[in-house]
Amino acid sequence: MAVTKRAVHIGAGKIGRGFVGQFLVASGYELTFVDVDERVVSALNEAGRFVVHEVGEMPVEHLVYGFRALSSKTDRERVVQAIAEADVVTTAVGARTLPLVAPLIAEGLAARPLERGDVTIVACENAFNATDSLHASIRRAPILEDRDIAAVFANCAIDRIVPDQSGVLGQSGGLDVVLEPFYEWVIERTPFLGSDAEPPTIEGVTWVDDLQPFVERKLYTVNTAHATAAYHGYVRGIRLIREALEDDAVRAEVDGVLAETTALLIAKHGFDPEDHARYVAANLSRIANPHLPDSTARVGRNPLRKLGRRERFVGPASQLAERGLPVEHLLGAVRAALAFDDENDPESIELHALLRSGATAHALTEILTGLMESHPLFPAVRDVVAEVLATQPADV
Numbered sequence: 001m002a003v004t005k006r007a008v009h010i011g012a013g014k015i016g017r018g019f020v021g022q023f024l025v026a027s028g029y030e031l032t033f034v035d036v037d038e039r040v041v042s043a044l045n046e047a048g049r050f051v052v053h054e055v056g057e058m059p060v061e062h063l064v065y066g067f068r069a070l071s072s073k074t075d076r077e078r079v080v081q082a083i084a085e086a087d088v089v090t091t092a093v094g095a096r097t098l099p100l101v102a103p104l105i106a107e108g109l110a111a112r113p114l115e116r117g118d119v120t121i122v123a124c125e126n127a128f129n130a131t132d133s134l135h136a137s138i139r140r141a142p143i144l145e146d147r148d149i150a151a152v153f154a155n156c157a158i159d160r161i162v163p164d165q166s167g168v169l170g171q172s173g174g175l176d177v178v179l180e181p182f183y184e185w186v187i188e189r190t191p192f193l194g195s196d197a198e199p200p201t202i203e204g205v206t207w208v209d210d211l212q213p214f215v216e217r218k219l220y221t222v223n224t225a226h227a228t229a230a231y232h233g234y235v236r237g238i239r240l241i242r243e244a245l246e247d248d249a250v251r252a253e254v255d256g257v258l259a260e261t262t263a264l265l266i267a268k269h270g271f272d273p274e275d276h277a278r279y280v281a282a283n284l285s286r287i288a289n290p291h292l293p294d295s296t297a298r299v300g301r302n303p304l305r306k307l308g309r310r311e312r313f314v315g316p317a318s319q320l321a322e323r324g325l326p327v328e329h330l331l332g333a334v335r336a337a338l339a340f341d342d343e344n345d346p347e348s349i350e351l352h353a354l355l356r357s358g359a360t361a362h363a364l365t366e367i368l369t370g371l372m373e374s375h376p377l378f379p380a381v382r383d384v385v386a387e388v389l390a391t392q393p394a395d396v
Contacts, residue, residue, distance in 0.1 A: 131155045
């Protein structure tokens with residue numbers, strides 16, 4: 001008799017349904033979606049299926065079915081039981097939301113008998129070492145104080161462009177997902193060395209011993225280029241990413257940041273220059289995909305996070321500065337990000353409140369980027385912040 005494999009995925013949004021969830025179902029897992037939005041939970045249970053549309057030169061449709069959905073609000077006991085019985089638990093909720101879902105996972109781990117063996121937990125978020133962050137939050141839960149748990153926590157790098165889904169209804173009541181054909185899902189293998197558990201078989205996953213080169217290659221190529229196009233396009237009044245890349249000035253900035261991050265990635269990780277050039281070219285084609293009408297506003301949202309110390313601009317720029325290498329275009333991207341002003345994005349509103357607060361360029365550089373004054377990149381970023389402040393009216 002075949003053994004039933006069970007998976008719980010927390011966060012039934014576009015990535016959760018169209019990428020992680022689809023692959024878990026395709027890998028033979030009995031999947032439980034968990035979400036805080038009871039409308040999504042009800043829709044998933046009522047429809048019982050949805051379609052993932054890969055758009056491009058050769059469009060493909062994947063019908064996803066054979067799952068259930070639970071509300072983290074009203075079905076908490078059932079969610080805890082599902083986690084306690086799972087072989088794999090994944091998340092796609094956004095890095096900042098991980099501390100909010102950690103207590104729920106902690107309850108599930110507390111209910112899991114140690115003799116059941118280790119559950120694999122992977123946070124599929126667009127952030128460095130997101131699973132480590134989730135693990136730390138779970139460990140702080142009072143219910144796990146002085147308790148052993150049966151779990152392996154593995155970081156991953158996940159990459160797939162999922163644009164705004166406005167107007168996507170399909171036959172599943174708005175549950176269908178439109179995304180690009182390309183994907184990359186890389187998970188570290190090393191956490192399993194101290195466990196009796198083996199890395200689970202999941203379609204589409206590449207297991208590696210050293211995750212950092214893959215994380216940085218993706219973040220400093222795909223995310224850096226994507227955000228650079230978004231911010232430079234947005235400040236020029238360009239609505240779509242593909243249109244931004246057709247603008248000569250924006251394209252020059254994107255090419256510039258990629259030249260700078262390429263220098264870092266080759267120097268640090270030893271990527272073959274020709275292979276990396278092909279990787280860059282392929283990813284520029286992805287970003288410019290005419291079948292993905294992605295907006296500069298969507299890609300640019302959350303500027304506070306994207307200006308962070310280990311993020312797509314300051315992360316590579318700081319390492320380049322430490323090596324004495326050029327960072328001109330990355331600084332230009334920081335300048336454009338500071339000018340991103342979208343009244344529909346809470347972080348954009350918070351950013352501009354900070355810029356109008358009367359704080360000095362020195363203080364704002366520390367607050368926004370996490371750079372220390374002693375870092376070689378600090379003076380250049382401070383100068384960029386000062387330039388932007390000169391254009392900001394102070395709050396009175």
